[in-house]
Ligand SMILES: O=C(O)CCC(=O)C(=O)O
């Protein structure tokens with residue numbers, strides 16, 4: 001039996017959720033919207049250079065932004081409604097995939113975790129167990145067994161075909177599904193983060209909150225020929241991200257990584273990184289990255305955005321300011337109040 005301490009804090013979002021990082025898909029541009037006046041001043045010119053040249057096109061952009069802001073304002077209410085409907089009406093195909101067991105994990109990954117928990121563990125020692133010939137500080141290693149990935153995809157396809165409502169993870173991805181609403185958090189993602197990913201991240205990313213990853217947002221993304229093919233260049237609302245390729249069969253669709261978000265694009269060199277089924281790529285959330293288009297098949301990935309409240313309470317990565325806290329549900333966006341001490345509870349895995 002494995003045990004670990006997990007805080008049972010109340011988590012918050014930052015008020016910038018309703019103003020910042022609004023993605024305009026047609027122009028592949030993230031924008032900030034406070035008022036129409038500010039928006040015109042800040043973006044009219046750049047939008048023109050990207051092909052938004054007529055008044056009608058600009059009005060369409062404004063309508064989309066208003067719709068996105070409304071969607072964000074109602075996120076937590078809608079999410080709770082979906083979770084309640086799923087609980088009531090959805091019957092899982094493989095109920096066991098909702099409960100993490102060590103048998104689902106690749107032996108190499110278990111070994112990495114065990115090593116990381118030893119008293120004399122070092123980053124160099126851990127790196128001997130990992131592929132690091134990828135991009136700077138991007139690490140690749142087996143996470144699950146192939147059999148588990150297969151079962152998880154069967155479950156995801158069963159969900160897709162069912163009339164269960166599906167919460168989409170973000171505006172960049174039209175076919176992803178939020179996993180907390182499906183009931184994956186408590187017995188799967190939280191113990192995976194607490195018991196396996198945190199010890200490893202502590203050694204690899206102590207400078208980016210890796211030692212105190214206390215919440216997450218987990219979802220799956222899906223790419224298919226007549227659906228989303230790729231994912232634009234972006235950074236995650238996370239300190240450390242795990243991205244596991246679940247399958248099925250696909251060609252191309254590699255990831256590419258640039259520099260940290262603060263480095264200008266003109267000074268960035270991107271590196272393409274291969275991704276194999278059942279393997280994970282672990283990276284700093286704020287290292288810029290994207291996914292190249294698949295050229296055939298179907299690609300499902302599990303994405304875990306891990307957050308460190310200690311880190312983000314100082315600076316919200318989405319607006320680059322000290323966060324203004326707004327109440328949210330569950331892990332919200334991983335911010336906590338710094339004026340109240342964290343509660344601690346015991347996470348147990350059998
Ligand atoms: O499709 C992928 O593998 C990348 C997904 C990703 O970067 C994200 O959802 O944040």
Ligand SMILES: [Fe+2]
Pocket residue numbers: 234235236289
């Ligand atoms: Fe990402």
